[in-house]
Amino acid sequence: MIPQRVSLITIGAYDLxxxxxxxxxLGWEETAxxxxxxxxxTTAGVILTLFPIEELAKDAEITFTQDRNSYRAVSFAINLDEPSQVDSxxxxxxxxxxxxxxxxxxxFWGGRTAYFADPENNLWEVVWNPxxxxDERGAMISY
Structure with missing residues (x-):
């Protein structure tokens, strides 16, 4: 059985x-x-890493053809404790x-949501879900 978890997410960076x-x-602390x-x-649930996109493609043994100015077909979310936090x-x-x-x-589903893109067009949702x-670390365990 494959463990049901996501432990690390890497974003391929054009300009690291x-x-x-x-x-x-954002105020996020880097690890050693x-x-x-x-x-x-470090985040509450996973480690978020940034790695030069050319090196990521080489590591995965693929050819990367993504247009730098387009949005990527993935989004990340920052889930918050209160609806007013989305605005702030x-x-x-x-x-x-x-x-x-x-x-x-x-x-429409009862929460509050917004989206932003980082400087390389990675999509992030900022959301409150009632x-x-x-858990005690702030990782979302259910929704």
Whole structure:
């Protein structure tokens, strides 16, 4: 049986120093494993890493053809404890240069949601889900 967990997510970075600076501006702390060519940030549920996109393609033994200016076909989410936090987090992201794609609004399913893109067009949802359950570390364990 394959363990049912996600432990690490890597974003292939076109410009690692610029992308790293954006996540540092979010206030996220890097781990001791970060280096000039790799950034690792701790989160409540997984480790988020940034790795040069050419190196990621080489490591996976693939040819990468993604257009740098298009959105990627994946999104990440920051789930929050209160609906008002969606608005305040989006304002903080706006202040540090994130591109707001969807302003905070109430969702048809009862939550509150917004979207932003980091400087390399990785999509992030900022969301409050009234059904979300978090563990003591802040990792979402149910929704």
């Amino acid at each position: 120093p610029m992308l790293r600076a954006f996540y540092q501006k 494993h970060s280096s000039d060519n790799y950034a690792a940030f 987090v989006i304002e903080q992201i706006r202040e540090i240069g994130g591109t707001i794609l969807r302003e905070p609004s109430d969702a 059904s979300a359950v978090f």
